[in-house]
Each structure stands twice: as structure tokens, then as C-alpha cells.
Amino acid sequence: MAGGPVTLVIDLPYDQYFGYGAIHPKVVKTVYVVIFVRLARRVLRLAYAISEPSTSDQSAASDFNFNGKLAKIILHYSFHSFQTMKTTWCWLSLAFALVSAQEPLIQQPKPVIYYSGILGGVSHNGWPLEILETLRLRGYNVSFISTEPNHKYLEPFPNIPFLRLRDEATNASFRSMFDPDDEASKKGADTFAQYLRDVLPDQKREYVEIFTRDKPALVVCDHINFACMDVASWLNIPMAQTTTIMMSEDPPFQFVDREYLDSDDTPTSLFYPFIAFYRYWMGKVKYCAVSYGVGKAIDTVPPEYNIPRHRGLAFNSGTLQIVNNFMPMSDIITLKPNDYYIGPIQPSNIQPLTEDLASYLDARSSVLYVAFGQMYVPTQREFNNIAAALLENYRAGIIDGILWASRGLPKDMLESFQANTTYDTTGFSNNPDIRFEKWVPQYSVLNHTATKLFLSHAGAASSHDAIFNGVPMLLYPFASDQPTNSVLLERAGVALVINRKATTIDRISRKIKDMLIDRREEFTANMKQMQTIALISSKRKELAADILETQALASRNGKPWYLHMEHSPGTLLGFNVFSIIGILVSYKLCCVGTKALLRKVWYALYLHFIPLSLPKIINTEIK
Structure with a gap:
């Protein structure tokens, strides 16, 4: 009577996990030696059983499937022998020894990642917590930092700790910061500025205390949480900011019509570029005028700290911009290496109808x-x-x-x-x-x-x-x-x-x-396409977690060096300085009567090396 086959499969990917509770190589080598000795003994016993068959035919099978913290061990052993129970308990002891060997010799906690949002509703604080929960499931030590009124956003995420900030000592309400009848309202801007002057000193003190105590590997801040961003930048902590609309310190493409509602102008009209140019820059001037006080208020710091303002939208700021949106709902804007569309994120905990x-x-x-x-x-x-x-x-x-x-x-x-x-x-x-x-x-x-x-x-x-x-x-x-x-x-x-x-x-x-x-069928069909794009794009929550994880583990001095964030050329009103110089010189050479050859050569070189940023105001026909 022949003995049954012996199958042993071992998978110990310890080399992938050094730094976070990995198995020491000597322990792994010892385990392999034990397995080899046990296997050799069993082969000898099987050989003996083949030469001298047992009078009673007994069979047993034992299946062990152990998933350790850092390894997967699958042992399958089937046999026909006279020492069934003894051999089974031997392998059972070995299996438990292997599982216990997977525990780290020294417990090393995962890095700390914080998200902090204070103002705004679910559009500000709902979806970032979805990403934070994903990072928590990956083993990171995550927390939500905010004031007590925002604690409600953690109801779908009971396992995310809440770090409570002190209540805001201000009479300004978030709703009063917006004037529905005038987006550039001075009253709304003044209210916002007063709010910032009231709360920023205390908030910055609290963030300094929390960040210096816990030393987070990454801080994720809502885009209007200025205290969070300023302190993280000051302490050289890697950072990301969250928003639902892509923002930039540089202007968007200069001749996109910014007067969105009820615009009867057509892009093919003769003076359209000048109209769009005027609207954009006049609107920008008005906005800067009414928001000057807000900018000064953002600089409010506690007297004991010299915390500079963080300009997170600058090209070389090193701050990741995580945008919960997708291209069909995005304005035309120049993306930087640190800008990411990761949405729209679909809520994971949907409340049913009553x-x-x-x-x-x-x-x-x-x-x-x-x-x-x-x-x-x-x-x-x-x-x-x-x-x-x-x-x-x-x-x-x-x-x-x-x-x-x-x-x-x-x-x-x-x-x-x-x-x-x-x-x-x-x-x-x-x-x-x-x-x-x-x-x-x-x-x-x-x-x-x-x-x-x-x-x-x-x-x-x-x-x-x-x-x-x-x-x-x-x-x-x-x-x-x-x-x-x-x-x-x-x-x-x-x-x-x-x-x-x-x-x-x-x-x-x-x-x-x-x-x-x-037009019911038209809107239904278009929305069906939009829905398809959104459902596909909603799978990027894991990508968002990957991006933040990379920022937490691979930054240098708080900056994502791997994105090659070199400083962009100087700009004047959003246009390349060299482009403006080229336009002025070209206009001089082409329109004042200089030699025709020089005009042609210069204009050709300009068009080849410097793309035209401004509308083609040079009304010169080169023949």
C-alpha cells in the first residue's frame, strides 16, 4: 500500500514589508529549517510505511488556511499512515508557530494623516472623509480635526477619531459671508474678513500644538481652512488641499467668456477677444478691491508665532490640489503637476427613504x-x-x-x-x-x-x-x-x-x-451619458488615497519633489513677460516702416519661438 502525496506551499512576502512590522530574516530562515526537517522526517516515515504496509487502512485530511498580518500560508497535507493523529497534531503545532512568527518583533505604527475642514457643508467635509476612511483601512492613523458642529459628518465613519477644536469666538456666520445678489459684495467680504480676524489666531495656536505634538506625515486641509495650511507649511509638513472646483493663482485661458449667465456674445464676433479681456480683468480688479481686507485678515497670526501665509495655489507651492470633480463640470484652466481630478466621489453610506x-x-x-x-x-x-x-x-x-x-x-x-x-x-x-x-x-x-x-x-x-x-x-x-x-x-x-x-x-x-x-428625451439621453462618465470617474477614490499616501511617504521638506515643480517664468497679468516684449517689438518693427526683410524675419522668429498669448492686434499682412 503506497503512502499519500505530500504538498507544501509557502508564501512569505516579508521583503515587501520591512519598515512596518516585518519578519526578521533570521526568523524566516529558522522557519524554513524547521519545515525542511519536518518534511524530511515525514518522507522517511512514508518510505517505512511503503515497505511495511499497515494492517488497517485509515485516512485523514487536514486543511489549514492561515492569513497572517504580513503573510499568507497555505498548508495542504494528505496521507495514509498508521500515525494519523500524531502527525496531524505535529503539523497543527507547526502551522500555529508559523502564524505567530508573522507578528512584528517591534510594533511600528503607521504614519499619522489628518484632515481638517471647518467652514462649509457636506460639499466641503463629506467626500474628504471618504478618502480618509480608505486610508484608515490601509492601516494609517487618521483623524478629523474640526469644531463640534462638524462632528455630524463622522456619523458614516464611526472609526475615524475626532479631534475637537475650541468653539469659534465670533458673531460672523458662514451664510452672511455671501451676498446672493452680488458675488463681489463688499459687505460679504468684510464679514469674512472679520471672521478671520476673530478666529485665526486661536486656530493657528491649536494647529501648532496638535502638529508639533503628533508630527503627522500628511495634513489635508479644506481650501478655505487658512490656519491649517499656514501652520502645516510653516512646519514643513507635507500637505494637500481639497476643493470641488479647480483653482489656480494664474488666470484661466484669457479669452474664455467669464460672464457665464445670459451671455449673447459669440466667440466669432470681431471684438469678442477685447470684450472678454475687458470683462475678465475688470472683474478681477473689482474682486481684488473688495477682497483686500480678506487678504490682510488671512495674515492674522498669534503674536508669539511668525507664521507666513501659505500660497497654496502658486505653481511651485508643493501643495497637492485634490479636486472632487470631473472634466464635464470643470472650467478651462491650465493644470499643474500637483492638480488632480479624483471625483466625483460617490457616497458610500446612503441613507434610505423613510x-x-x-x-x-x-x-x-x-x-x-x-x-x-x-x-x-x-x-x-x-x-x-x-x-x-x-x-x-x-x-x-x-x-x-x-x-x-x-x-x-x-x-x-x-x-x-x-x-x-x-x-x-x-x-x-x-x-x-x-x-x-x-x-x-x-x-x-x-x-x-x-x-x-x-x-x-x-x-x-x-x-x-x-x-x-x-x-x-x-x-x-x-x-x-x-x-x-x-x-x-x-x-x-x-x-x-x-x-x-x-x-x-x-x-x-x-x-x-x-x-x-x-425636450425630455434630449435631456434624458444627455444625462445618461453624463451619468456614465460620473460612475466611471467615481472609481478614483482609491487613486486619491494613493496620491495622498505618496505625498505622506515620499515628500522632502514638505514638498513633492517627484512632481518636478520648477518655478514657472515670470508673468505680468497672466501673460509671459517675454511674450509681451515680443509683441511690442514686433509691433514696432512691423508697423512703423522698418525694412521689409527685417520685418519678415523678426515676425517669423517670434511666431516660431513665442506662442501668441494676447489677441492678434497686429494688423499686418506679410506678403
């Missing part, structure tokens, strides 16, 4: 969902126009339900609309088809087949929710990145935009009818 809301949506087939985010509320006039337009489409049978997420909406606003004799509000109050809810699980509402149109402020998180669920949007932008998001979504063919400065009931009503009746 039983009541599920019943409401199940009973209807064409619901219009309204939500303007946590920070923005329409004026009474705007609310009246919107409500009247919705009611008009409801009566026409275009929609059979209106669901309005009314958080932040004053109670008297609805009462004032119902009491207004200018509008026919019949059927608006006490109507089961029209619901105002303080809070709704937005993603799940948009995921329901009854939701056919989303009236939104065009915030990044809301726009992503609609795209992921394939729901076309009617956009009502207020401020911040919302006007930009609106025009890009409209250009993509998945939305229409309402100009808040020229809002009427008829305009809103016609756009609703246009999207749900006249």
Missing part, C-alpha cells in the same frame, strides 16, 4: 424635487415666483408632486405666499401632493424613479447626486461655485439655468415644460 417618503414617491410618477442646500434661501419675491410656477405646472398635469427640502426656509415665507392675492394659490396648502420637509435623504429621493426633475442651487454635492442618479436639473445658482457649475451643466445638455436677476413666473414655468415635455 417609510412615509417611500409611500409618497411610490404613489406618483412625475415628482419635482426642490433643494437649495444648507446655506442659501431665496427671497420672498423669488420664492413666490418659483412656487407659482410649480403650481402652474402641477395644475397642467406636467408634474404630479412637489417635494421641497425646506431647511432654512422661514415659516412666514410660505404663509406670505399663500396670503398673497397677486397669485392664484388655490390647491397649494393642505395638498397631499405638495410637501415641505425640513430634511430628506436627497440621494435616495433622486434615486427613485418618480423623481423626474431637480430644482437645485447647483452646489457641487447636489449636482453630483443628480448626475449619479440620472436626474436632469433646473438650476437656480446663488453664489460661490454655483454659477460656474450651472453654465457647465447647461453646456453639457443636462440642465437649464434660471437667471435670478431676471426671474419671472412665465420663464420658470416654460423651462419646466421644456425639460419635462418638449
Whole structure:
């Protein structure tokens, strides 16, 4: 009677893990020696069993599958012998010895990575925590640094620790920092500046204390968390900033129309480059004028520290810019080596519909969902126009339900609309088809087949929710990145935009009818394409974690040397200085009457070596 085969497979990839609890080479060699001795003894026993067969045929099998912290060991042994139990326990002891050998000789904790965001809503603080959770699952020591009101964003991530900052000693509210009627509002800018002067000294002290105590390998800061970025830069800690719209210290392509809403100009018009140039730079001058106080306030530091301002958008700043967006929702801008599009990130913890809301949506087939985010509320006039337009489409049978997420909406606003004799509000109050809810699980509402149109402020998180669920949007932008998001979504063919400065009931009503009746198939097909791109792009959360992990482990003096962040040539108003000199000299040589040959040679050299940055103002025909 022949003995059974012996199969032994060992996989110990210890060489890949030195530095983080690896097995010492001597331990591994010892384990291999033990295995070899045991195997040799068993071969001899099998040879003896073959020469002198046992009178009783007994068989047993033992399967061990042990996944150690740093190794995978698979032992499979089958045999026919007279010492079944004894041999089995021998191999069992060996297997447990191998597993215990995988524990590190010296425990070395993974590097510390912090994310800190204070201002803003879920568009600021929701998706970075998704990436932080991914890093936590990779073994990193992660934490969320913020004030107590933002603790709620950790509900889907109970395993991420919260480092609480002291409450902000200021009377300025985030909502008052924006003027929906004027993006370059001096009042809003002054409020923001006052907020910064009130809170930055204490916040910078706290960040200095936390960062010097814990020595993080990487700090990830929200793009308006200036204290976090300034202190991390001052301490030479590798850093990344998070945002939902790509930002740059350099201007975008100079002749893209920045007047997004209701622009009747066409790029082929004769004076279009000059018009666009004027609009862009006049807008920039106005913005700089009203935000001068904000810039001074950012420089506010505790008297005991000399912390300079960190210019994270500069070309050679070394700060990674992680953007939760994708190209269809991105403005035309020059990307730097440290700019990364990693979104849109799909939420991993989606709250389901309540039983009541599920019943409401199940009973209807064409619901219009309204939500303007946590920070923005329409004026009474705007609310009246919107409500009247919705009611008009409801009566026409275009929609059979209106669901309005009314958080932040004053109670008297609805009462004032119902009491207004200018509008026919019949059927608006006490109507089961029209619901105002303080809070709704937005993603799940948009995921329901009854939701056919989303009236939104065009915030990044809301726009992503609609795209992921394939729901076309009617956009009502207020401020911040919302006007930009609106025009890009409209250009993509998945939305229409309402100009808040020229809002009427008829305009809103016609756009609703246009999207749900006249051009419904067009918007649905375009949104399907947008949804496909977003779902593919949403897989980049792991890439975002890879990028941050690389920054944490491979930076030098806080800078990503591997990105070759050489300083860009000097610029004047965003144009290469040499280009401007070349234009002036070319104009002199080509237009004043210098020798024709010199004109031709110089102009040809200029066009070859220096790309034209400014519009072609040289009206010279070279024959």
C-alpha cells in the first residue's frame, strides 16, 4: 500500500514589508529549517510505511488556511499512515508557530494623516472623509480635526477619531459671508474678513500644538481652512488641499467668456477677444478691491508665532490640489503637476427613504424635487415666483408632486405666499401632493424613479447626486461655485439655468415644460451619458488615497519633489513677460516702416519661438 502525496506551499512576502512590522530574516530562515526537517522526517516515515504496509487502512485530511498580518500560508497535507493523529497534531503545532512568527518583533505604527475642514457643508467635509476612511483601512492613523458642529459628518465613519477644536469666538456666520445678489459684495467680504480676524489666531495656536505634538506625515486641509495650511507649511509638513472646483493663482485661458449667465456674445464676433479681456480683468480688479481686507485678515497670526501665509495655489507651492470633480463640470484652466481630478466621489453610506417618503414617491410618477442646500434661501419675491410656477405646472398635469427640502426656509415665507392675492394659490396648502420637509435623504429621493426633475442651487454635492442618479436639473445658482457649475451643466445638455436677476413666473414655468415635455428625451439621453462618465470617474477614490499616501511617504521638506515643480517664468497679468516684449517689438518693427526683410524675419522668429498669448492686434499682412 503506497503512502499519500505530500504538498507544501509557502508564501512569505516579508521583503515587501520591512519598515512596518516585518519578519526578521533570521526568523524566516529558522522557519524554513524547521519545515525542511519536518518534511524530511515525514518522507522517511512514508518510505517505512511503503515497505511495511499497515494492517488497517485509515485516512485523514487536514486543511489549514492561515492569513497572517504580513503573510499568507497555505498548508495542504494528505496521507495514509498508521500515525494519523500524531502527525496531524505535529503539523497543527507547526502551522500555529508559523502564524505567530508573522507578528512584528517591534510594533511600528503607521504614519499619522489628518484632515481638517471647518467652514462649509457636506460639499466641503463629506467626500474628504471618504478618502480618509480608505486610508484608515490601509492601516494609517487618521483623524478629523474640526469644531463640534462638524462632528455630524463622522456619523458614516464611526472609526475615524475626532479631534475637537475650541468653539469659534465670533458673531460672523458662514451664510452672511455671501451676498446672493452680488458675488463681489463688499459687505460679504468684510464679514469674512472679520471672521478671520476673530478666529485665526486661536486656530493657528491649536494647529501648532496638535502638529508639533503628533508630527503627522500628511495634513489635508479644506481650501478655505487658512490656519491649517499656514501652520502645516510653516512646519514643513507635507500637505494637500481639497476643493470641488479647480483653482489656480494664474488666470484661466484669457479669452474664455467669464460672464457665464445670459451671455449673447459669440466667440466669432470681431471684438469678442477685447470684450472678454475687458470683462475678465475688470472683474478681477473689482474682486481684488473688495477682497483686500480678506487678504490682510488671512495674515492674522498669534503674536508669539511668525507664521507666513501659505500660497497654496502658486505653481511651485508643493501643495497637492485634490479636486472632487470631473472634466464635464470643470472650467478651462491650465493644470499643474500637483492638480488632480479624483471625483466625483460617490457616497458610500446612503441613507434610505423613510417609510412615509417611500409611500409618497411610490404613489406618483412625475415628482419635482426642490433643494437649495444648507446655506442659501431665496427671497420672498423669488420664492413666490418659483412656487407659482410649480403650481402652474402641477395644475397642467406636467408634474404630479412637489417635494421641497425646506431647511432654512422661514415659516412666514410660505404663509406670505399663500396670503398673497397677486397669485392664484388655490390647491397649494393642505395638498397631499405638495410637501415641505425640513430634511430628506436627497440621494435616495433622486434615486427613485418618480423623481423626474431637480430644482437645485447647483452646489457641487447636489449636482453630483443628480448626475449619479440620472436626474436632469433646473438650476437656480446663488453664489460661490454655483454659477460656474450651472453654465457647465447647461453646456453639457443636462440642465437649464434660471437667471435670478431676471426671474419671472412665465420663464420658470416654460423651462419646466421644456425639460419635462418638449425636450425630455434630449435631456434624458444627455444625462445618461453624463451619468456614465460620473460612475466611471467615481472609481478614483482609491487613486486619491494613493496620491495622498505618496505625498505622506515620499515628500522632502514638505514638498513633492517627484512632481518636478520648477518655478514657472515670470508673468505680468497672466501673460509671459517675454511674450509681451515680443509683441511690442514686433509691433514696432512691423508697423512703423522698418525694412521689409527685417520685418519678415523678426515676425517669423517670434511666431516660431513665442506662442501668441494676447489677441492678434497686429494688423499686418506679410506678403
